[in-house]
Amino acid sequence: MSEMREHWSGSLGFVLAAAGSAVGLGNIWKFPYIAGENGGGAFVAVYLICIAIIGFPIMLCEITMGRRTQKNPVGAFKALSPRKSHLANFIGFCMLFTAIALLFFQHYGYAVVLLILGSLVIRYGWTVVGIVGVFTGVIILSYYSVVGGWTLGYIIKSFSGELTYVKESAASASFDAFKNNIGWVITMQLGFIFLCALILLKGVRDGIEKWSKILMPLLFFLLIVLILRGLTLPGATKGVNFMLSPKMSNLSAESILIALGHAFFTLSLGMGTMITYGSYISREQNIFMSTLSIVVLDTVMAICAGLAIFPSVFAMGFKEAAGPGLVFNVLPAVFNSIPGGLGWLWAGLFFILLAIAALTSGISMLEVVIAFFVDEVKWSRKKAVIITASATAALGVLSAISISSWNRLEWLHIALVKTFGVESTGFFEVMDKLSSNWLLPLGGLSIAIFVGWIWGTKKAVEEIRHGSHNFADVHLISLLAGLKDDPSHNNSKYHVLTLASMWGIFIRFITPVAVMAAFLYEIGWLTFK
Numbered sequence: 001m002s003e004m005r006e007h008w009s010g011s012l013g014f015v016l017a018a019a020g021s022a023v024g025l026g027n028i029w030k031f032p033y034i035a036g037e038n039g040g041g042a043f044v045a046v047y048l049i050c051i052a053i054i055g056f057p058i059m060l061c062e063i064t065m066g067r068r069t070q071k072n073p074v075g076a077f078k079a080l081s082p083r084k085s086h087l088a089n090f091i092g093f094c095m096l097f098t099a100i101a102l103l104f105f106q107h108y109g110y111a112v113v114l115l116i117l118g119s120l121v122i123r124y125g126w127t128v129v130g131i132v133g134v135f136t137g138v139i140i141l142s143y144y145s146v147v148g149g150w151t152l153g154y155i156i157k158s159f160s161g162e163l164t165y166v167k168e169s170a171a172s173a174s175f176d177a178f179k180n181n182i183g184w185v186i187t188m189q190l191g192f193i194f195l196c197a198l199i200l201l202k203g204v205r206d207g208i209e210k211w212s213k214i215l216m217p218l219l220f221f222l223l224i225v226l227i228l229r230g231l232t233l234p235g236a237t238k239g240v241n242f243m244l245s246p247k248m249s250n251l252s253a254e255s256i257l258i259a260l261g262h263a264f265f266t267l268s269l270g271m272g273t274m275i276t277y278g279s280y281i282s283r284e285q286n287i288f289m290s291t292l293s294i295v296v297l298d299t300v301m302a303i304c305a306g307l308a309i310f311p312s313v314f315a316m317g318f319k320e321a322a323g324p325g326l327v328f329n330v331l332p333a334v335f336n337s338i339p340g341g342l343g344w345l346w347a348g349l350f351f352i353l354l355a356i357a358a359l360t361s362g363i364s365m366l367e368v369v370i371a372f373f374v375d376e377v378k379w380s381r382k383k384a385v386i387i388t389a390s391a392t393a394a395l396g397v398l399s400a401i402s403i404s405s406w407n408r409l410e411w412l413h414i415a416l417v418k419t420f421g422v423e424s425t426g427f428f429e430v431m432d433k434l435s436s437n438w439l440l441p442l443g444g445l446s447i448a449i450f451v452g453w454i455w456g457t458k459k460a461v462e463e464i465r466h467g468s469h470n471f472a473d474v475h476l477i478s479l480l481a482g483l484k485d486d487p488s489h490n491n492s493k494y495h496v497l498t499l500a501s502m503w504g505i506f507i508r509f510i511t512p513v514a515v516m517a518a519f520l521y522e523i524g525w526l527t528f529k
Contacts, residue, residue, distance in 0.1 A: 013205070018274065019301075022294060025151075028353070043250075050256075057507045058267075065080060067285075074376055075375050081127060088126055096114070126446070130275075132442075133272030136270070138388075141362055150188065153184065165332065165336060182401050195362075199211050200381075230315070236311035238311075240310070257521040287467065288464055288470075369388045416430065457504035457508065470499075
């Protein structure tokens with residue numbers, strides 16, 4: 001008799017765990033900056049629309065697939081796929097024909113990849129989407145764990161008094177020295193993976209859910225503390241204006257594509273995380289409201305992160321920056337410039353906040369792989385955790401030793417250039433671009449098409465109805481007008497504009513087009529010049 005599948009204790013546990021997966025480093029260092037650069041409050045409004053177009057529909061798809069099958073991404077696609085899919089076969093043969101064409105143009109690396117993928121699609125159909133999703137989780141966590149390790153290292157540096165500089169140039173030099181100290185970086189990276197594995201060894205309720213209930217409130221508390229501290233500084237309103245004041249002149253067609261892309265990437269979509277987390281939900285839970293809660297929490301956290309960062313940056317006279325430059329170069333100097341002599345404390349609290357965001361996302365990515373081996377290969381959870389964590393850590397070491405240079409992995413650089421013509425600054429960048437630009441958007445697109453056209457929105461809605469009856473039958477206009485419970489305005493026999501029908505239209509038509517547009521922009525095929 002197989003071991004009974006674990007479930008979340010309730011909606012709160014699931015929402016906090018899934019929100020923890022969605023709230024990652026990108027929310028804290030990327031969203032505030034791109035909002036400020038692309039129209040401020042106008043961009044935030046566009047972003048919320050994009051969340052409704054891409055984020056919410058695809059997340060609901062993934063969670064519904066997971067709960068319906070009670071399986072990992074591979075098992076979910078295998079269980080819901082038809083025996084034969086003409087669309088899957090068509091896609092598979094297109095891949096094979098493209099591979100043959102690439103061979104004539106001597107693009108051997110891409111040709112081999114497409115030959116393998118095309119053969120797998122023809123043989124296994126839509127299940128390949130789940131397989132690629134598991135593979136994507138390993139790739140992302142391998143390099144994500146390096147950045148997670150940086151946050152742990154900077155917590156130590158903060159509380160040991162090493163971050164005492166007040167100039168950005170000194171902070172930058174310190175960060176470069178830190179990144180190039182390979183032994184220290186690898187130690188921190190392995191420590192981050194170890195923390196993820198330690199939580200996951202305890203299982204779903206005693207591990208993921210228990211720690212999510214501790215870490216997510218702590219994350220929110222730290223954000224509030226940093227917001228209050230930043231807003232009390234003279235000149236802090238400049239930072240708020242930078243991020244939230246509507247600047248229509250900065251809002252362009254390119255800004256909309258950036259919003260589309262970030263709406264997709266910020267919610268941990270396209271790699272099966274939400275399918276896996278959804279598989280631990282009981283059928284009594286309202287997955288429609290849970291999905292809505294996750295999306296709202298993720299967006300609120302992203303806006304709060306901006307309010308925690310930019311008031312201090314502008315108040316202290318520093319220039320805004322994006323990515324690691326903002327987090328590891330600018331902010332330590334900003335905190336040390338704040339009067340009161342407690343720069344080490346504010347820096348320490350901020351990097352604890354960053355580490356929590358990284359940790360809750362890291363455990364979700366590793367859980368996708370663990371669930372696959374537990375469900376499909378029938379490994380024990382302990383064995384799955386140890387092997388997958390070890391393999392991911394080993395792959396992450398390659399990213400750790402080649403952040404900005406191929407000097408230590410020149411053999412791999414030569415192989416990639418000869419095989420794929422890849423020119424990049426390091427293995428870290430290769431893994432980042434492969435997952436963010438290709439695997440995640442194609443995974444999300446495949447999920448939307450699969451639910452909308454293969455499994456079918458009708459079957460999906462039947463599953464969503466369990467625990468959330470109003471989702472399918474409430475009339476959209478009645479809901480907006482405050483007449484949700486009025487019988488004359490809530491009869492699905494006469495009204496077809498329901499939440500379910502709107503979701504079906506989005507997932508079949510609007511969402512795939514939006515994901516495709518974001519995908520083409522990310523790989524550089526759609527530009528505005």
